[in-house]
Amino acid sequence: MDDVRVSTIELFFDLVFVFTITQLTSVLVAEPTATGAARVVLIFGNLWWMYGGYAWLTNAVPPTEPGLRLLMLVGMAAYLVVALSIPRAFGEAGIAFGLGYLVVNVVHAGMFMRSTQESAVRAIRRLGPMNVVTAALLLAAGWTHGSLRWGMWTGSFVLHWISPAFTAVGGFRIRAAHFVERHGLIVLIALGESVVAVGLGVQHRRITLGLVVNAVLGLALAAALWWLYFDSEDERAERALDDAPDARNPWLSLYAFGYAFLPVLTGIVVLAAGMRLSIVRYGHPSTTAGAWFLAAGVAAYAAGLALFRAILRTGPPSLRVALAAAALATAPLGLWVSAESQIAALTALVAAAIVTETRVRLRPAAP
Numbered sequence: 001m002d003d004v005r006v007s008t009i010e011l012f013f014d015l016v017f018v019f020t021i022t023q024l025t026s027v028l029v030a031e032p033t034a035t036g037a038a039r040v041v042l043i044f045g046n047l048w049w050m051y052g053g054y055a056w057l058t059n060a061v062p063p064t065e066p067g068l069r070l071l072m073l074v075g076m077a078a079y080l081v082v083a084l085s086i087p088r089a090f091g092e093a094g095i096a097f098g099l100g101y102l103v104v105n106v107v108h109a110g111m112f113m114r115s116t117q118e119s120a121v122r123a124i125r126r127l128g129p130m131n132v133v134t135a136a137l138l139l140a141a142g143w144t145h146g147s148l149r150w151g152m153w154t155g156s157f158v159l160h161w162i163s164p165a166f167t168a169v170g171g172f173r174i175r176a177a178h179f180v181e182r183h184g185l186i187v188l189i190a191l192g193e194s195v196v197a198v199g200l201g202v203q204h205r206r207i208t209l210g211l212v213v214n215a216v217l218g219l220a221l222a223a224a225l226w227w228l229y230f231d232s233e234d235e236r237a238e239r240a241l242d243d244a245p246d247a248r249n250p251w252l253s254l255y256a257f258g259y260a261f262l263p264v265l266t267g268i269v270v271l272a273a274g275m276r277l278s279i280v281r282y283g284h285p286s287t288t289a290g291a292w293f294l295a296a297g298v299a300a301y302a303a304g305l306a307l308f309r310a311i312l313r314t315g316p317p318s319l320r321v322a323l324a325a326a327a328l329a330t331a332p333l334g335l336w337v338s339a340e341s342q343i344a345a346l347t348a349l350v351a352a353a354i355v356t357e358t359r360v361r362l363r364p365a366a367p
Contacts, residue, residue: 006181009072010058014182016076016083017051018189020044021269023086025197028273030087032289037270039090042153044266046101046138047082049160052258053108053131055182059175061114071111078103090149098139105135127167134159164254174253176241183257184234187226190268194222197272198279210282210340217343218275224350225268225301228320231354233305236314256311264304271297278339291334291342298327298346302353315361323353 081100085093109128141152198218274293306320334342
């Protein structure tokens, strides 16, 4: 199979998509409650499904022709409308969100039909209508209120993520190099958004030594999370997909980069919200939401990567499960001591996990 790499228009698409992460972080900061968190999970769960859909799309149909690039730009414009609607998606902007999301789905299905892989075309004929129906459900939710709206959003989320059980996922064959690189780039850009969250948190504030210390600690934590994934994890994932039989390759891709990456990216969103809430509280205990967002963000990221490893069998997941549990245990440190002490502890925990995993990986095998 031809070696396909990520194109610049795909990276452009990713930059537009990541605006949704910025918007979701803002939702959590504005409403740091269980209700706000539930909205973020439902919105991002639907959006991440279709981001994955576009990654599968460009893997099968590289956007090299002018017509395909124009269609990609239409999809990007629709994603931008969706992102702009996120803060009020459960209110007055629900119809705009639904219309944008419907266009995202229609463009996705239309582009997939131009694939030269007959098996992929057959598969999208089954998956495409399911995606459009789910998008129509979100559009209809824009005209509803209260528990009915919540029910339709939840139904859309569930329909997306159970649809592989009823569709022909096995009809695809994933080009591993392109697929792994594409998802690695979105993780990298999303982590960059967590650094941007630090900058947004200190806007219009006097730069003090305490503020600088907190900002640098936030950058150190983001760097440690970057290291946890990009220290050859992506390379091992690529080998695992390449070595998988044709029938298993698409399912591994779906489980690892779809289901497992959902908590990874959600963790980054929650962490970024925690950063914005905690970065300005140098020398003081964090707010309840800030402390728990920091802890839960790192825990979700680590748990997602543990699941990722378990699916692809690229290494033992146990240490990352332990890291997730230890991250949750840092919340009292932020609540009772200070925000910077919690961020420092989280950074130390991730760094310790990296060092331990490196030693285990480099240990000579027993004869």
